[in-house]
Amino acid sequence: MTDWPEGYGKRILEEVDSTLDEAARIAPDLAGPEWILARRQTKGRGRRGRDWKDPQGNFAATLVLRPTEAPNEVALRSFVAALAVYDACEALTGRTAGLALKWPNDVLLNGGKLSGILLESAGQGSGVTHLAIGIGVNLVETPMKEWLDPGAVWPVSLLSETGVQVTPEDFLTALAAAYARYELQFTTYGFGPIRTAWLARAAKLGEVITARTATSETEGTFETVDEEGNLVLNSAKGRVSIPAADIFF
Known part of the structure; x- marks a missing residue:
């Protein structure tokens, strides 16, 4: 059983408008990094303000951080988060076959979209006072597909593609542990090792x-x-x- 990473807070909500919105509300009072998991979101969102649908049993969480780097470096945590989702899937299913990372911030499984990542930040002047990393993962169902752009990657679920059923709470534990490892690597050694690891898992590299x-x-x-x-x-x-x-x- 994976241990919860030291120094990271955790709060689990039965229902919330959006974990990203909750992150913005609590960020000023946080002393350290905090994970927020919602069993149900009523106003989840994805890129460009799109609705993000969360069927029951899927994963919707946000990590709130207080970064110290310049804004352009802070944004590189989308790669950190993608690697963490990849590793969490591997840890919980025992497989990497079919897993790949799609630039800039999606995780694919057997060619379909398994997970999306959205970063939102707030700051004063040229700095970032807090960063919220929103992560959605289709654990058991695929969301509504009506909003997909022509040619966009079709959504898939972890259950449909692997036969493994994972609870949001168990996924959060595996994800938090993986994220903490990569975050330490990022803050210690910079983007170089993260970039190398990401490229090793990149979808369509060379194509x-x-x-x-x-x-x-x-x-x-x-x-x-x-x-x-x-x-x-x-x-x-x-x-x-x-x-x-x-x-x-």
């Missing part, structure tokens, strides 16, 4: 993918993720570095 923003679309070979976390594609226009985009393949 042709499409990066779409609100104003442009770039197709190219997925070459790497650079030291700032940007996606690097080898396109018809040469080597391009992309800080933010939706990825399609």
Whole structure:
């Protein structure tokens, strides 16, 4: 049985509007990192303000941190979180077959979207006073699919793909332990080892993918993720570095 990591708080809520909203409410009074797990969210959200549906038994949690790095470095924790979700799935199912990490912040299983990660921060001046890392994982069911963009990755669940049923509480324990290991690595050695570990698990590395923003679309070979976390594609226009985009393949 995995032990709860030392120094991390934990609160489990029966119902909340959103664990990210709860994180914003409690952050000013926290002395250290805190995990918030909700058995039910009424207003969960994903990227670009989309609703994030949480069928009963799925995982919805947020980690609140008080980071000390510059904002651009703080944002690299999306890679830390993705690695932690990957490791938690491995620990609870005993397998890595089919698991992959999709830039910038999704976890795939057998080609489908298993987990999404959303970072929200608040700050004063040029600093970040708190960071909230929201993590949703389809443990037993897949959410509504009506909002999917054409060509987007289809959602899957851990249960449907592996036959393993995991409770949100057990997933939280495994995730918190994995996150604590990677967080220590990140704060001690920087992004380098995190980047290396992430690339070793990256989906479609070396293959042709499409990066779409609100104003442009770039197709190219997925070459790497650079030291700032940007996606690097080898396109018809040469080597391009992309800080933010939706990825399609």
